[in-house]
Amino acid sequence: MKKHRLVGIDTAPFIYHLEGKSPYADCTSSLFDELARGSFDAVTSVLTLMELAVKPLQMARPEVADEYEVLLVNFPNLRIVDLNRSAARQAAELRAKYRLRSADALQLAACLRAGATAFVTNDRALRQVMELEVVLLGDFVQS
Numbered sequence: 001m002k003k004h005r006l007v008g009i010d011t012a013p014f015i016y017h018l019e020g021k022s023p024y025a026d027c028t029s030s031l032f033d034e035l036a037r038g039s040f041d042a043v044t045s046v047l048t049l050m051e052l053a054v055k056p057l058q059m060a061r062p063e064v065a066d067e068y069e070v071l072l073v074n075f076p077n078l079r080i081v082d083l084n085r086s087a088a089r090q091a092a093e094l095r096a097k098y099r100l101r102s103a104d105a106l107q108l109a110a111c112l113r114a115g116a117t118a119f120v121t122n123d124r125a126l127r128q129v130m131e132l133e134v135v136l137l138g139d140f141v142q143s
Contacts, residue, residue, distance in 0.1 A: 004133070008111025009044045009078075010104075010121035011051040013137060018052070018068060024122065027137040031120060036076045043079045045087075045110035047103055048072065081110050098128050108132075 009031075017028035035042050049069055056064035072080060083106055091109035094100055100108070104126060111119055111132070118133040119126065126134045 008116035008119040
């Protein structure tokens with residue numbers, strides 16, 4: 001990640017890290033430790049806040065959803081960007097070009113519009129996207 005000034009982060013790494021039970025917990029710990037140290041800056045979209053809140057809200061635990069939001073909003077070197085009309089248009093272009101799911105296209109478009117040159121995810125299908133370097137969690141540990 002050192003070669004990238006700004007890195008986009010998909011929702012899955014946040015979920016894995018917050019839940020701590022995933023086989024990717026070591027990868028996400030490394031990712032977020034490096035981010036907190038300032039090894040790179042990161043961006044994610046408001047979609048991440050929405051997606052992180054779903055499970056706690058399904059479990060009638062709104063306080064957990066609130067904790068997740070506070071954690072993300074205050075995480076060092078992480079910026080959460082809003083979606084707007086131009087991001088929606090870029091997402092439509094990405095979705096048309098790569099046949100992405102809407103949420104993936106919106107997340108990528110938001111990160112690209114913010115200036116990200118890499119995107120950390122666990123979604124292998126996103127490897128086809130050529131507008132930035134797609135880094136799978138397992139790859140992050142090796143970089």
